[in-house]
Amino acid sequence: MNPGIPGHLLEEQRAVEDAIRTAFARASRAGGVSWSEADVIDDCGSDEECASARRRDTDTSWQSLVDDPRWDHEVGGGGFSFLDLIGFRYYIAPAMIRCAREGSGEFVAYALTMDNDYRRRVLDGINNPQARAIARFIRFMIAVHEARDDEIYGEVWRKAYDSHWRSFWP
Numbered sequence: 001m002n003p004g005i006p007g008h009l010l011e012e013q014r015a016v017e018d019a020i021r022t023a024f025a026r027a028s029r030a031g032g033v034s035w036s037e038a039d040v041i042d043d044c045g046s047d048e049e050c051a052s053a054r055r056r057d058t059d060t061s062w063q064s065l066v067d068d069p070r071w072d073h074e075v076g077g078g079g080f081s082f083l084d085l086i087g088f089r090y091y092i093a094p095a096m097i098r099c100a101r102e103g104s105g106e107f108v109a110y111a112l113t114m115d116n117d118y119r120r121r122v123l124d125g126i127n128n129p130q131a132r133a134i135a136r137f138i139r140f141m142i143a144v145h146e147a148r149d150d151e152i153y154g155e156v157w158r159k160a161y162d163s164h165w166r167s168f169w170p
Helices: 007-023 036-044 045-055 085-102 106-111 117-125 129-148 149-163
Strands: none
Touching: 007 085, 007 129, 036 045, 036 085, 085 106, 085 117, 085 129, 106 149, 129 149
């Protein structure tokens, strides 16, 4: 069950979404790994299978994914761990907006936890305004889980924040 966003956090939720939209406005997937392709990569697919999967992803802007019911940002296979820097920057923006609206998204929290070399390399594709938007988003998610007395998932978001993002948002 998703209890939604606590009322006292709705203004911050809108501000977080605006910050993400502004910071990632120009993020493109051109030349990067697509969402369906990441699933094929996870399954050790061939180059031909990757190309076929990439053609299935017809979105032309990450903004179109925010409200697209066909796009699942909380997948068990593929997902953020199999994206390149370009794909990560492209898909993290709509995923964060969805999480901020829903008050959930623990797969996204794990994707933002900089606890291994791959995830640290992702930082090369994130500029300072984007890092600030990510940090603000994570702080918001911590506040949502604190308001719900949800210590388990609150801790997941705190770990993400402490892994790198703390330096971008007070």
